[in-house]
Amino acid sequence: MSFSYYGELCTEVYDLTKKVGQSIGGDIEYYRERLKNCNGPILEAMVGSGRVIIPLLESGLNVDGVDYSPEMLASCRQKCEERGLKPNLYESNLKELSLTNKYEAIIIPAGSFLLIEKRDESIEVLKRLYEHLLPGGRLMLELFLPDNKFETDGKFEGTTAFNLPNGDIITMEGKLVEVDLFNQYKVSYLKYEKWRKGKRIQSELQRFAARWYGIVEFKMVLESIGFSDIVVSADFDYGKQPTNSKQTYAYEAVRK
Secondary structure, eight states, X not given: OOEESSOHHHHHHHHHHSOTTOOSTTHHHHXXXXXXXXXXXXXXXXXXXXXXXXXXXXXXXXXXXEESOHHHHHHHHHHHHHTTOOOOEEEOOGGGOOOSOOEEEEEEOTTGGGGOOSHHHHHHHHHHHHXXXXXXXXXXXXXXXXXXXXXXXXXXXXXXXXXXXXXXXXEEEEEEEEEETTTTEEEEEEEEEEEETTEEEEEEEEXXXXXXXXXXXXXXXXXXXXXXXXXEEETTOTTOOOOSTTSEEEEEEEEO
C-alpha cells in the first residue's frame, strides 16, 4: 500500500473531528479579530476542508483558499456551496505557489506549517508566501512545540475509532517510527481502515511528519526572508509574551 497525502479516509476523519467553525484554542476568534479591518483579499494557505475559511467568509471577509489535497478541497468546496459561498479555491503545493492575486494577509491556522517536513522546503514556502503579499501585507500563522516526552523509535501511539453518520466506522492506528531531536522532526505512520457491518471495505496509509522550531529561531527565519515588525503572541492573546513550552505561538509578520 502506497502512502496517501490527506486522502479520502483522512478527509472523512478530518471533517468529523474538525467541524466548520470549531475553534481550536480560540484561533478562529483570533483571526477574525486580527483581520476585521482588511479591505483587500486574504489567503488561507493549507485551507483543509473549511473549518476556518467558512466562518471568516461568513463574517464578510474576502478569503481565498489553497491546499495540496484534492480531497480536502472537494470537501471545502462542497461545504461552501451548501452555504452559498463561492471563494476561489486553488490546488497547489505551497512551494510552487503561483497565483495572480496579491493578498493583504495570508494565514496558516492550526500549526499546519509544521507539516512541511524539510527545512529547505519550508524556507521556499515562506518565500513564495512573501511574494504573494502586498507591500505592508501580513503573514499570520501559529506554531507549537512537541510535548516533552520524546518517545523512542517504534513507539506505538494507539488506535482510535470514529463512528460515521451512516453507521460505518473508520479506525486510525498510529505508530511513531522516527524522532530526530537534532533536526527537529518526527514521523508517524497512520493507517486508516473503513469498516461496514464488520467488513473492511477501504484502507489508506499516511506518512505524517512534523517539524518544529524554537520561538526565537522562527522569528529569525522570518527576518531572513525579509519580514519585519514580527509579533509573537501566546495562546492567541495578541502581544502576550510566551512563557512556557506548552503554549501556542501565533506569529504576525509584515512584508516590507
